[in-house]
């Protein structure tokens with residue numbers, strides 16, 4: 001009987017249950033001199049929407065291919081319901097993968113593309129027909145079953161690939177950059193649809209993306225991948241508000257990362273020329289401060305305030321982004337909300353203020 005599951009990585013929650021759907025244990029994979037996955041640990045729970053977020057080359061696709069069984073790790077274990085699946089071939093795993101490029105067969109119709117896996121699995125013709133129709137209906141492609149891929153839009157091709165995966169009724173669906181090839185308008189709508197499909201099917205979805213907004217918007221939990229390791233894992237709001245490292249803070253667009261060192265009652269940053277007051281643990285090497293947490297506060301003084309000069313300002317619709325040069329030389333990004341009135345002009349000297357609770361200590 002498996003013990004409780006603890007996810008690795010700073011900020012990771014803790015226990016997700018007695019037996020996860022999938023557990024990856026110390027998975028390592030190299031390609032020549034490249035360490036693609038570095039003793040990575042990860043649990044995926046039954047029926048969750050999980051996002052693997054990372055830059056190009058961080059190991060996202062390699063991890064998906066290993067989970068699907070297209071690639072074998074050099075070391076580490078992969079457990080499904082607690083049982084090792086090292087020797088289980090891809091087609092015998094209750095796992096399906098939707099590829100980044102969709103990988104549709106150009107000479108086959110939509111229906112035959114969707115039928116492909118069913119045929120291999122030995123499903124009868126009658127049952128296959130019913131399942132194909134249901135899968136096409138689920139992705140909104142009813143009536144297009146006789147078309148060939150070249151007669152479809154990009155969004156429709158993506159849906160065929162999705163239907164081809166869903167028709168297999170996997171317990172775990174792996175999606176490699178499923179929205180990456182869609183244009184911006186379609187991406188948002190398709191994201192909502194993906195989530196609805198995930199709820200409807202009850203399968204666990206593991207989505208790979210390099211887009212932090214997409215990961216935060218869609219997933220129940222997000223793992224930020226950095227060079228084949230999990231830099232941080234948690235609920236979207238947790239990793240957004242409490243990044244644990246400079247890498248995660250910058251990757252999630254926290255933007256203001258100020259170097260310095262912990263001091264009595266706070267954090268001294270020479271590059272900011274500012275002392276941040278708050279509960280700063282020893283060993284803190286930098287602090288993060290989100291642009292929307294900083295306000296222009298004429299007359300404010302004391303800790304967690306700073307004077308600076310507005311070097312530039314950019315109107316963004318619901319706010320204006322100010323670039324404010326601090327006494328130590330660092331430039332702070334400040335989001336000045338429309339409801340706070342007219343933003344200060346370029347060249348203006350301003351006093352800024354923020355709350356101690358918004359100063360996020362970073363340990364590495």
Ligand code: ADP
Nearest residue numbers: 031034036054055056057058059060061062063
């Ligand atoms: P991501 O999907 O996050 O962009 P990948 O998992 O594709 O990253 O790749 C991780 C690293 O492994 C990269 O440095 C990549 O160049 C390397 N890599 C991946 N697949 C191969 C391969 N088949 N041969 C050689 N190097 C590879």
Ligand code: MG
Nearest residue numbers: 060061062176
């Ligand atoms: Mg990739």
